[in-house]
Amino acid sequence: MKKTLRCAFVLFLAMLVTFMTACGGNDTGGTPKSSTSGATAVNGNETPSGEQASDKIDYSKKFDNPVTISYYVGQSRFKEAMRTIAKKIKEQHNIEVDFQITPDAQGGNVLKSKLAVGEIPDIVDINTPIDFSEYPTDNYWLELSDQPWVQRLNLDKRLLSDKDDGSIYAMPYLGLTIIEAAWYNVDTLQKIGGKEPETYEEFLDLCELCKKHGIAALAMSNKDLWTAQQIPIFAYWPMALYPNELETYDKILKNERTFSDSKEFIQVLTDYRLLFANGYVNKDFATATYDMAKEYVATGKALMMYNGPWALNDIVAKWPNVKMDSFPIPYAGQKRVAVDPATQGMVISKDSENLEAVLIWINAYSQPENMNLYFDENPNTTPFIDVKSEKLHPAYQKLFDEYYNKDLVAYDMNSPLGIAQQVQSDVQWPLFAELALGTKTPEQVLAEYDAKYADFMKEMKMPGF
């Protein structure tokens, strides 16, 4: 008995020492490895390094044996059309895709964990260039500047990298995506006798009109906390700061000013709170989900919701008979659309074990005959000159024609302050939810956010903090 106990104790100590040694100050870090499932080496061919990729790759190649690559994507971004495209590419090239679909709320956390331990999927679906501040190109991603589809791009290349040297690290599958506006139900607006507002006062009058008719002016869905930021961060603050919004964000990034310093932000949060206090939103805003908000707009229980074009696309896809239109909320004397210069794209792990297959796959994905399958179901702006989205919804096209193309835009803070995304989602959004409930004042919200933001930036060892 004593001998066995001694052996067990020694074994335990050995494991403890091994564990602590492994977690000791190892500056070199681990070696990232791709995470693939069932991937096989390409039929005796060498998997090329990134620098030689386009020289050695036959982009029309069909593999003799199936090659499986992994694609990491958030739940709301995954569309069935992607599966259709993957099936088609499988027939063309014998490349299978293991879609690793994660819930939106946890997607970032799971990805960070995977990156930290070196289990990197072959392809990762990200917001570019915002997400490069969290997942830098130098650490993880393959440069794609020499890929054949680059010549066909119809997008500012700076959106596809975190560098200023013209290099590209992401293949976009959408054009410029983040243009936000209020998407409203045309029939509901006609029923209450309202019209698109030209000023903020008219907007509030419209909200009051909705209230008189017993419907919510704005469908809010604070159960899905990411939607709580839409109005203050997109609809209000950029307009209030215009034309100095980018300069303001830059100063905040460098700790030259705080959120509380911005009297505009205090006014923004005050006006945001009034939307709830005056009963202009659905009563169950604290527990309603994003899907419920879309339903409220589609079924006439609410007039409008403020969000990106994905909300519009989802509504018209599920309720094709609903007539939708849009307007930017005129705020602080500005009638502009809020823009986040970003898109959605695919980045490739530079340590992927199936680099050849991955590069062939994304090149195939970018071809018009495949991308059109996506845009037929999900109309949006396209990233390539030879890919047309014929079915861009008029409400969305209107924002380009009447605002974006006329440079009537203002920029939100998400991309400029991309490094602080995590503290936004875990601190800012719940604080907005508290503000909506009336349990915190705008000043309290900003003071608390400033403290948490500064603490986070200090932990991240950002200069100036």
Next chain:
Amino acid sequence: MRRNNRDLYPYYMVLPAVIIMAVFFVLPVVASFFFAFTDWNISRIFDIEFVGLKNFLYIFNDEPFNVAIVNTFVFAVASTVLKTLIGLLLALALVRPLRMRSFLRTVFYMPAVLSMIVVGLVFISIFQMNGLLNQILEFLKFPVTDTIWLGSRKMAMGAIIFTDTWKWAGFNMAIFIAGLQGIDVTYYEAATIDGASKWTQFRNITFPLLMPALTTNFTLNVIGGLKVFDQVFIMTSGGPGYSTQVLSTYIYSEYAKGLLGRATAIGLILFLIVMAIALPSNHFLRKREVEV
């Protein structure tokens, strides 16, 4: 010479379990004693610096932590009392020779085997403004029909406690039934002959002899209550705002920011709280168990 039963199985047969327990539980706990005092960050996962008590100083000055501590204790106490009480009442009712006893035991135990995600999603729907609960209350002419249970700072925690109780009362019932079935019926016969009332029999026979089951249930409920995560995360994510934040969701929010050292520090605090409450209470209850 007759071998002792203990000698039938050599001690090394427990080694696999010991190794698994050590690797997946003991080692992480021991490691947390170290990482809690560092600036361990997901973006610098192998570049760790010792920072002393900095993490703890931040935590104890952070308002959400204070909210989380209070909520954690409220949840643990309320859910423990409700689960134990309701479990006991169900057990007392279903230990009798009823015709549908087996069926009813199954029905009440069933929620315990359901996934918490499923239960959480179902109850989110029930607690919606136009959900089942408000419709029932409206049918019964109650005045609270407009309440958004999970959107109300005062009601949200209550709704979560209710859900947790619904899920686990049956499990408590099962343990109590096992305890009740272990009580010799001759005690009750003797008490009945002596003219003892039902309440007297319960107080002097059932309750003392049920102490082992009560100890088990109480300890499991308290530990589970202090460590609660699933129910809160699924139903409210700690909201509205921070009003239902508990220690486990607070740990998760720090982990989500990549601040692994701080998250570990909170985990260490939770571990110490659980040990400080569970061990003495378990010891206290065990001393009151009656042996026959």
